[in-house]
Amino acid sequence: MHKLLLLEDDNILSKEINVFLTKHEYVCTCVYDGSLVVKQFRLNSFDLVILDINVPGINGLEVCKKIREENTKVPILMLTAFSEVDDKVTAFNNGADDYLVKPFHFDELLVRIKSLLRRKEIPQTQSKIITIGDLEIDLTEMKVFRKKDEINLSPKEFKLLSLLAKSEGKVLSKNKIADELWDAHIETNQNTIEVYINFLRKKIDKNHEQKLIHTKVGYGYYMKSE
Numbered sequence: 001m002h003k004l005l006l007l008e009d010d011n012i013l014s015k016e017i018n019v020f021l022t023k024h025e026y027v028c029t030c031v032y033d034g035s036l037v038v039k040q041f042r043l044n045s046f047d048l049v050i051l052d053i054n055v056p057g058i059n060g061l062e063v064c065k066k067i068r069e070e071n072t073k074v075p076i077l078m079l080t081a082f083s084e085v086d087d088k089v090t091a092f093n094n095g096a097d098d099y100l101v102k103p104f105h106f107d108e109l110l111v112r113i114k115s116l117l118r119r120k121e122i123p124q125t126q127s128k129i130i131t132i133g134d135l136e137i138d139l140t141e142m143k144v145f146r147k148k149d150e151i152n153l154s155p156k157e158f159k160l161l162s163l164l165a166k167s168e169g170k171v172l173s174k175n176k177i178a179d180e181l182w183d184a185h186i187e188t189n190q191n192t193i194e195v196y197i198n199f200l201r202k203k204i205d206k207n208h209e210q211k212l213i214h215t216k217v218g219y220g221y222y223m224k225s226e
Contacts, residue, residue: 002047002117003027007037007063008079009055017050020106026113034058038066046074048116053080053091061094068095072142072155075116079109089195095154098182099192115182130165132212133225135204137165144204151203156181160196161204164213164223173220197221 004021008014009032021028029044031037035057041049049067053060064076078091081102088099098112130137136145142158144151153161159181164172174193182192197213205211212223 001025001027005040005046005049006030007034007051007055007060024110034060034063037063041067048075048113050077050079053082061090064096065094075120077112077116092156097156132165132223133210135212137162157199161200164221169222169224171216171220171222
C-alpha cells in the first residue's frame with residue numbers, strides 16, 4: 001500500500017482528499033504546516049508527496065526545494081490555486097514533478113498520483129552513457145556533462161533531455177513527450193513542455209556555439225550535433 005504525504009491547510013479539503021485516497025487504498029498522512037512536512041519526511045518513508053503552496057510555516061515551494069535537496073527520486077505533486085505560468089515555472093524549478101490547479105476533480109488527482117507512482121517504479125536501465133557532440137548523459141548516475149563540465153538539471157529536465165537524446169535525432173511531437181513524461185490528455189502540459197525545452201536550452205546550449213536542441217516548426221523537438 002503506497003504511503004502519501006499531504007500538505008494542505010484547508011481542513012475540509014484535507015479530510016476530503018484523505019477519505020478519497022483511503023477509499024483507493026492509499027495511506028495518507030495529512031499535515032497543515034510546511035515546517036512539519038520536512039520533519040515528517042525525514043522521520044518516515046513516503047512514496048509520493050502532495051504540496052499546497054500558500055500554507056503556514058514554510059510555504060510549499062520551499063518545502064519542495066528542501067525535499068528535493070534530500071531526495072531526487074520521490075515524486076512531488078503541487079496542488080494549489082496559483083495557476084499562472086510563472087507559478088508553475090517556479091514550482092518545476094524547485095523540483096516538482098507535476099502541478100494540479102485548484103479547483104480540481106478528485107479523479108484527475110488520482111490519475112496524476114497513479115502516473116507519478118508508475119514512473120517511479122519503472123526499473124532502472126543498465127549503465128549507459130549517451131554522447132551527442134560534446135554532451136554526455138549518464139543514464140545510471142543521472143548526470144550530464146558538456147565539455148566535461150557538469151550541468152545541474154532537475155529530475156524532470158533530466159528525463160526530458162534523456163528522452164530527446166534516446167530518439168537519436170528523430171523529431172518528437174509535444175504529444176509524444178507528454179505521453180512519456182506527463183499525462184497526454186492534460187492540455188496545460190503542452191505549455192509546460194515548451195517551458196521545459198526553454199529550461200534545457202538555457203542550461204545545455206546557451207553558452208555554446210554549437211546548438212544541440214532543435215525545433216522543427218509545427219512538428220516538435222529533436223537533438224542533433226550540427
